[in-house]
Amino acid sequence: MNITIDSRRIGSNQPCFVIAEVGMNHDGSVGTAHAFIDAIADTGADCVKFQARIATAESTFDEPFRVRMSSQDKTRFDYWRRMEFAQKQWSELMAHARDKGLVFLCSVFSPEAAHMMAQIGMSGFKIGSGEFNFPELLSSVSEHRKPVLLSTGMSKMSEIESQVSLLRDAKCDFGLFQCTSAYPARLEDVGLNVIPKLRERFSCPAGLSDHSGTVYPTLAAMAQGANMIEVHVSFHKRAFGPDVSSSVTIDELSQLCLARDAFFTMSNSLVDKDSMSEKLSPMRSLFRRSLATTSHLKAGSILTADDLRFARPGTGIPAGEKQSLIGRTLARDVDPLRLLQYDDLEGVPK
Numbered sequence: 001m002n003i004t005i006d007s008r009r010i011g012s013n014q015p016c017f018v019i020a021e022v023g024m025n026h027d028g029s030v031g032t033a034h035a036f037i038d039a040i041a042d043t044g045a046d047c048v049k050f051q052a053r054i055a056t057a058e059s060t061f062d063e064p065f066r067v068r069m070s071s072q073d074k075t076r077f078d079y080w081r082r083m084e085f086a087q088k089q090w091s092e093l094m095a096h097a098r099d100k101g102l103v104f105l106c107s108v109f110s111p112e113a114a115h116m117m118a119q120i121g122m123s124g125f126k127i128g129s130g131e132f133n134f135p136e137l138l139s140s141v142s143e144h145r146k147p148v149l150l151s152t153g154m155s156k157m158s159e160i161e162s163q164v165s166l167l168r169d170a171k172c173d174f175g176l177f178q179c180t181s182a183y184p185a186r187l188e189d190v191g192l193n194v195i196p197k198l199r200e201r202f203s204c205p206a207g208l209s210d211h212s213g214t215v216y217p218t219l220a221a222m223a224q225g226a227n228m229i230e231v232h233v234s235f236h237k238r239a240f241g242p243d244v245s246s247s248v249t250i251d252e253l254s255q256l257c258l259a260r261d262a263f264f265t266m267s268n269s270l271v272d273k274d275s276m277s278e279k280l281s282p283m284r285s286l287f288r289r290s291l292a293t294t295s296h297l298k299a300g301s302i303l304t305a306d307d308l309r310f311a312r313p314g315t316g317i318p319a320g321e322k323q324s325l326i327g328r329t330l331a332r333d334v335d336p337l338r339l340l341q342y343d344d345l346e347g348v349p350k
Contacts, residue, residue: 003147003173005124006103011205015264017228019047023243028082041100044257049105055080057110067242091120111140118144129153129181142170153179177209183246184213211246288314291340301330
């Protein structure tokens with residue numbers, strides 16, 4: 001149930017693998033893409049992911065806009081052309097990411113893009129939710145025998161079965177993302193319940209690719225044991241681009257990475273209550289109760305239930321011995337603001 005991408009193990013008994021998806025939020029600027037790599041590396045994320053677009057291989061002038069942002073792109077085809085990077089630019093971005101300690105991945109949307117990414121030495125592939133009716137893409141990707149991460153946002157279980165069978169036949173390692181292809185996705189549509197179903201049914205790492213634009217789904221997914229998460233990332237909520245409303249900020253990504261580390265520490269640190277109680281002995285003494293008197297009492301006084309109270313710290317006569325002290329005689333005067341001691345009582349060896 002584990003796979004490895006760039007020496008990073010993903011799956012059972014591993015920290016949740018955090019993918020920061022830049023997507024189109026670079027708005028066609030290679031410089032901005034490099035800036036994203038620097039910022040994401042500082043958050044502690046495991047992976048930076050882009051989308052390798054080749055307009056002539058995947059689009060036409062007939063493709064409608066999902067979100068029309070401005071008039072600078074006459075068609076969505078024009079938008080994809082503006083989002084394209086050359087192979088040399090992708091190679092430089094990958095080298096930058098690896099230099100920063102990040103796994104570098106791209107979603108590919110055509111066999112041509114898959115070939116280009118294989119040419120630069122990318123160590124795995126991401127297939128987006130919209131490509132499940134395009135088996136030629138997955139066949140092309142599987143030829144490279146590298147791990148594949150699949151989003152299942154628009155797919156029925158039967159369609160996932162078909163894709164998984166293709167990958168297994170090609171002997172490709174894979175992981176599956178529960179995803180809801182809405183931008184932004186409503187919290188009630190996130191589908192955390194699907195993650196363990198994917199893991200169990202297909203015996204692979206499973207996680208959440210989230211489009212809600214909030215930290216809540218990914219925090220919940222990690223707390224419930226997701227093997228990997230993917231979130232779109234933007235420099236800020238007022239940035240330009242169709243994916244910004246579905247993105248978290250760099251600061252929010254940092255919080256998610258801190259949460260990943262905390263969740264992994266807690267889930268892999270088993271506590272034995274008895275040994276922990278011994279370890280907390282100083283705290284037990286500080287917080288537990290002992291016996292004290294309710295008022296000043298003279299030597300020779302016989303203790304009644306009304307004479308005794310419970311007070312901190314727990315370094316005197318334990319509170320549980322109250323009944324055994326009723327009827328005992330005081331050997332000396334006692335102050336109610338001091339704990340009662342055994343040698344305050346007659347008949348008790350000093």
